[in-house]
Amino acid sequence: MDNKSQNTKNDLCEVDCIHEGVVLQVKQNMLPDETLHEIGDFFKVFGDSTRLKILFALGEQEMCVCDLTAALEMTQSAVSHQLRVLRQSRLVKYRKDGKIVYYSLDDDHVVSILRQGVSHIGHRGDKNERTES
Amino acid sequence: MDNKSQNTKNDLCEVDCIHEGVVLQVKQNMLPDETLHEIGDFFKVFGDSTRLKILFALGEQEMCVCDLTAALEMTQSAVSHQLRVLRQSRLVKYRKDGKIVYYSLDDDHVVSILRQGVSHIGHRGDKNERTES
């Protein structure tokens, strides 16, 4: 099969080094774009230090918005905006007690992912030395 | 101790509902800012669908840049830029064979994290139907 002549996307790859079998297999096994975006969005939530702070804090115990605001030393608005992101990602849940809203982690899955992040950072310098900059 | 009177950041939290013990404990246990940023940067790498595609592809077998470019149907430049991000995060390694550069996952830790992402997406609707938009 000659896939060079039928390649309509000339700008994408005009080289001859393609391992056709590999490319074909990878394309067949690739998850659908929508799934990949969902996975990306999921990890993206863990990609901000403010949200990480909130998650680590809630990993210890449930906290109201005001506690979080004080603990993180940020504005209540900023905390609340990030809490909404965490809510929409189902990483935290909340309960209301009067006008106070208590947030907590939605499940232990979150803690296990956080741990993997910490672990990766912790063991990072193991194979290669890393000068702390 | 009255921490209201000594609170110099008036804009941050001017309420009385603070559970001092909780806040204090969380602040003491909180990871340093630099560490939190490093963890965030680590997860951020998994937060883009292009990089996820590359990682899933390399999870099957090592591939040269051209293979990846063809498999993802993207420009070589875009792939190469993302490969640099993955390289700098130590998620992929590479070997050169002539002018061809073969990339592969740096370790199995990466696969296990990817699996957690897939798993989270897969089980997402299990406990409750989506409430918030």
Add this chain to the structure above:
DNA sequence: TTAATATATGAACATGTATTCATATATTAA
């Protein structure tokens, strides 16, 4: 040497996003 080619990269641009500010909503107290 020169030509061809696989990959890398700087700059520009467009889009995404975290924070701030102002304000809205909801609950309690008076």
Add this chain to the structure above:
DNA sequence: TTAATATATGAATACATGTTCATATATTAA
């Protein structure tokens, strides 16, 4: 009811980031 307050949120802004375009680098072939 009104006042106080805990939280939520829309809009604006500033910054981060992914892709494209052009080009540089490195390697092989001629």
